[in-house]
Amino acid sequence: MRITCPHCGERSVDEFTTIGSAEPVRPESSTDPAHWVDYVYVRTNPAGQHREWFHHVSGCRAWIEVTRDTRTHAIVGVRTASAVRSA
Amino acid sequence: MKYSALSLLRNALTGNRNWKPVWRDMSPREEYDVVIVGGGGHGLSTAHYLAKVHGITNVAVIEKGYVGSGNVGRNTTIIRSNYMMPGNTPFYEWSLKLWEGLEQDINYNAMVSQRGVLNLCHSDAQRDAFARRGNAMRMSGVDAELLDQDQVRAMVPYLDFDGARFPIRGGLLQPRGGTVRHDAVAWGYARAADSRGVDICQNCEVTGIRVEAGRAVGVETTKGFVRAKKVALAAAGNSSRVAAMAGLRLPIETHVLQAFVSEAIKPLIDTVITFGAGHFYISQSDKGGLVFGGDLDGYNSYAQRGSLPLVEHVMEEGMALMPMLGRLRVVRSWGGVMDMSMDGSPIIDRTPIDGLYLNAGWCYGGFKATPASGWCFAHTIARDEPHELNAAFRLDRFATGHLIDEKGQGPTPNLH
Numbered sequence: 001m002r003i004t005c006p007h008c009g010e011r012s013v014d015e016f017t018t019i020g021s022a023e024p025v026r027p028e029s030s031t032d033p034a035h036w037v038d039y040v041y042v043r044t045n046p047a048g049q050h051r052e053w054f055h056h057v058s059g060c061r062a063w064i065e066v067t068r069d070t071r072t073h074a075i076v077g078v079r080t081a082s083a084v085r086s087a
Numbered sequence: 088m089k090y091s092a093l094s095l096l097r098n099a100l101t102g103n104r105n106w107k108p109v110w111r112d113m114s115p116r117e118e119y120d121v122v123i124v125g126g127g128g129h130g131l132s133t134a135h136y137l138a139k140v141h142g143i144t145n146v147a148v149i150e151k152g153y154v155g156s157g158n159v160g161r162n163t164t165i166i167r168s169n170y171m172m173p174g175n176t177p178f179y180e181w182s183l184k185l186w187e188g189l190e191q192d193i194n195y196n197a198m199v200s201q202r203g204v205l206n207l208c209h210s211d212a213q214r215d216a217f218a219r220r221g222n223a224m225r226m227s228g229v230d231a232e233l234l235d236q237d238q239v240r241a242m243v244p245y246l247d248f249d250g251a252r253f254p255i256r257g258g259l260l261q262p263r264g265g266t267v268r269h270d271a272v273a274w275g276y277a278r279a280a281d282s283r284g285v286d287i288c289q290n291c292e293v294t295g296i297r298v299e300a301g302r303a304v305g306v307e308t309t310k311g312f313v314r315a316k317k318v319a320l321a322a323a324g325n326s327s328r329v330a331a332m333a334g335l336r337l338p339i340e341t342h343v344l345q346a347f348v349s350e351a352i353k354p355l356i357d358t359v360i361t362f363g364a365g366h367f368y369i370s371q372s373d374k375g376g377l378v379f380g381g382d383l384d385g386y387n388s389y390a391q392r393g394s395l396p397l398v399e400h401v402m403e404e405g406m407a408l409m410p411m412l413g414r415l416r417v418v419r420s421w422g423g424v425m426d427m428s429m430d431g432s433p434i435i436d437r438t439p440i441d442g443l444y445l446n447a448g449w450c451y452g453g454f455k456a457t458p459a460s461g462w463c464f465a466h467t468i469a470r471d472e473p474h475e476l477n478a479a480f481r482l483d484r485f486a487t488g489h490l491i492d493e494k495g496q497g498p499t500p501n502l503h
């Protein structure tokens with residue numbers, strides 16, 4: 001699998017680490033434990049397109065959001081974390 | 088047919104022409120007491136113990152592929168019970184006890200071989216951790232021996248003991264651990280369940296779970312609707328997808344784990360060795376190939392194949408442990424997809440939907456658990472409440488805070 005980093009271009013996956021799904025939304029203003037359990041522990045775990053965080057740890061050290069098919073590893077989109085935030 | 092020395096002899100003398108298929112290939116009937124989704128090791132053992140222990144024989148096991156095509160045929164065949172956390176230790180020890188009596192129970196040669204499992208330590212701190220683990224095991228009645236470097240050297244002299252980076256200081260040995268022929272486990276349980284009347288339906292995929300008024304009433308399959316008083320999910324690797332059919336979301340991610348086998352060589356490794364400075368484990372099959380594996384690829388995957396950087400990493404770990412491996416050729420590698428749970432421990436429980444039961448989250452420790460998983464799941468289904476041995480493997484433990492995090496990694500499934 002090769003990931004096209006927005007800063008560095010196409011690189012091997014072993015330059016990156018991942019912390020997993022970018023889909024859970026932090027329930028900042030909620031005090032309901034159920035929302036936090038859902039955020040911390042529960043995952044949709046799709047067989048198909050999945051947004052996830054990768055860290056280009058052996059490259060530019062930027063955090064990027066990769067949209068990837070978990071069945072084929074085909075990558076359909078890469079954005080920087082700052083682009084995700086401002087979107 | 089019951090297997091015995093006499094039956095072997097009789098078939099040998101008649102040219103081996105009279106062997107019969109060992110289970111019936113069925114299409115599902117309209118209705119069952121229990122439908123088990125998933126014909127892997129855990130689903131089949133659940134069917135066996137439902138029939139044998141609880142007398143529930145009106146059961147179908149519905150499998151999308153063929154028996155043995157999933158993780159029961161993709162693991163590195165290791166059995167052990169060297170767990171430390173309350174909740175885990177008694178469960179895995181019960182599993183090891185069931186392995187010890189398995190072949191008599193199901194009248195099938197599964198080649199259960201208690202050749203020992205040796206975990207190596209490479210630092211004083213790691214030895215202290217092993218002493219703690221060994222003591223916890225012995226207090227629960229599990230066998231464990233802390234070995235010093237000389238004792239390890241006497242057992243496995245061919246390792247790299249004095250490497251500058253990962254010197255071997257000692258090890259924790261569980262003599263009753265070992266290996267089992269994994270295909271025979273699938274076939275043996277299938278045959279045993281079938282002989283008590285369980286229908287094993289292969290090449291039949293469950294496409295939906297029908298829930299009426301908060302109660303599961305059956306499953307939609309590629310061969311039509313099958314009504315069931317109880318529906319039991321045992322589809323690890325795909326648990327999230329199957330549970331989603333009933334509207335459930337699980338604390339699980341799916342990841343791929345690779346395994347490897349070398350060309351066959353003369354007997355070399357007579358135990359199971361695990362490397363303590365990385366994630367690497369190796370044993371030798373009775374056919375002669377060295378069977379080994381390492382870590383997850385690290386990112387979510389439903390593809391039953393792995394990536395090349397991890398292949399390189401596993402080979403490097405093998406070379407660091409046992410430099411002679413460099414002269415061997417690897418003949419095959421393969422991948423299986425795992426339910427990686429959020430605390431590294433499994434789930435065997437009821438669900439919020441009546442009549443729907445869940446067996447999931449085995450991470451990459453599912454094979455050794457096959458007998459106890461089925462035994463406990465059968466109890467949970469038959470009695471509608473967990474057995475004492477799986478009482479800790481609750482689905483709601485992530486909300487109540489009763490996590491069982493053997494490795495202390497927190498909610499990071501790719502690190503368990």
